[in-house]
Amino acid sequence: MAQVDANTKQVVSSTAVPGVSGFYRATFSPTNQHLFARAYVCCSCGVDGDTEAECRTNGPPTSRAATVNVTNGPNAGAINVLGHCG
Numbered sequence: 001m002a003q004v005d006a007n008t009k010q011v012v013s014s015t016a017v018p019g020v021s022g023f024y025r026a027t028f029s030p031t032n033q034h035l036f037a038r039a040y041v042c043c044s045c046g047v048d049g050d051t052e053a054e055c056r057t058n059g060p061p062t063s064r065a066a067t068v069n070v071t072n073g074p075n076a077g078a079i080n081v082l083g084h085c086g
Helices: none
Strands: 002-004 011-014 022-029 034-040 042-044 066-068 081-085
Touching: 042 066
Parallel strands: none
Antiparallel strands: 002 011, 022 034, 042 081, 066 081
C-alpha cells in the first residue's frame, strides 16, 4: 500500500501488507485521517482446505473454484490449488 501526496501525486511512503493479493475498495475518513481498505485474499477450498466447503467446478463463474495461490489461512503459501479469491 502506498501513501500518495494528493497535490503532487508523488508516492511519499509505502507499507507492505502481508497475506494480501490486492485491494478492491477503499475509503478515507477526514475525521481521523485513516484509510480503510478491503483486501483481496485467496483461500483454498475442500475438506482439507481453509473453508472446508465443497470445491465446485460448475455453476456461475463467481461460485466456481479455480486454481489459485493461497495467501491466507492454514494453507497460506500453497500454489496452484483449488480455491476462491475475494
